[in-house]
Amino acid sequence: MFSQAFLIALRSIWSKKVRSFLTMLGVIIGVAQIIALIGLGQGVKDAVAKQITDLGSNILFILPGKFDTENGGFNPAATVGASTLTEGDYQAIRALPDITDGSVVSLLAGLPSVGERSFPAALNAAVEPSYYELAYNAELVAGRKLNQDDQTEKRRAVTIDKGARKVLFPGVDAGRIVGQKIKFGRQSYEVVGVMESPAQALSFGAPSFENLILFPFETAKADFPNTQIFRIIFQTEETADVKVVAEELRELMLNRHDQTEDFTVFTQDDLLKTIDQVLGILTTAIVGLASISLIVGGIGIMNIMLVAVSERTKEIGLRKALGATRGNIMVQFLTESAVISLIGGAIGVGLVTVAGIFTEAKAGLPIVVNLNSVVIATSFSLGVGVVFGLLPAIRAARKDPIEALRYE
Helix, strand or coil: CHHHHHHHHHHHHHHCHHHHHHHHHHHHHHHHHHHHHHHHHHHHHHHHHHHHHCCCCCEEEEEECCCECCCCCECHHHHCCCCCCCHHHHHHHHCCCCEEEEEEEEECCCCCEECCEECCCCEEEEECCCHHHHHCCCEEEEECCCCHHHHHCCCCEEEECHHHHHHHCCCCCHHHHCCCEEEECCEEEEEEEEEECCCCCCCCCCCCHHHEEEEEHHHHHHHCCCCCCCEEEEEECCCCCHHHHHHHHHHHHHHHCCCCCCEEEEEHHHHHHHHHHHHHHHHHHHHHHHHHHHHHHHHHHHHHHHHHHHHCHHHHHHHHHCCCCHHHHHHHHHHHHHHHHHHHHHHHHHHHHHHHHHHHHHHCCCCCCCHHHHHHHHHHHHHHHHHHHHHHHHHHHCCCHHHHHHCC
16 A cells, blocks of 8 residues: 555656755755754864874863863853963972873954954963963964974064965965064064964854964963963873873862862863763754745645645545545645655755765765765655644545545
């Protein structure tokens, strides 16, 4: 019965090709949105995970604020407010036997400029020289990196990435930028090196590493007395257990902060887990909103199927007169509604797959179309077809065969 109903449904859809396609549009758009958003979220997770794991497996991060809640969730309030990290914390941790290297990171407020050109999107950070190896996966294309002499002598020196280079020195060769001056605050800083970060998948409007301008930490403290430590990054011995060292850091920080846990120690696994939670929540919320398009598509299917029931009233009467039961008629129209929805879903999957290849090649936007996202979108699509096809199917099944045969 189901195979026969499926073939009849295909013939009916094909006989009204244009109308059927227009009916599918809502489903096509809804399914495409759902798969694209799930795929985009997964693509961002994969890209961020790669950036973090590329740093190595023995990196620890200390951030101000308590990021995890009592039930294991993410606390967004921890991302705002003044930093509680101090230089004393950094020096105490550096003294631990399993710590081999480290760097503080401070964010500096200001607008870098060269002549009349300014760079509002700049990410101005004060760091120690070890930052380049610990957390900055960029290639040196001209000049040099900041070194320990820059720190101890408090030199007004900076290295810039390609974002600052394009805006502040448009069209200038990297070698000629070295030695040029950038005005920041009331001081001028000499560009000693030009870096180039690998392309990032997405930043959602957040500052990008491509926009990074690095200052010596000691120079920043001298020029900006209110400089706060935004992050502390450490590297452990290769043979050390990172989780054990992380717990030692936590105990040390608790002792230094009067048993107040106003900080968070992250291993790379912890960082990936937090990012996964945040992106998962955002993706779920956005997919929920995108599902509205599928509901609109379902309403379109219901309207067209009600029209189809009216158009095929005589057919329904004839089939009932020849022995078709209410169940047969109901299955027929439900199958047709489901097939319309499934074909629309398949077209939506195909469109996103093609669009994903194009956007990743042209814009660097990774859209991962995997079995999980296809199953979720197809299930939504089938559910919409069945639910919104139910009313027309019931109406068709309840028609009186005598009255249906008389219908003009």
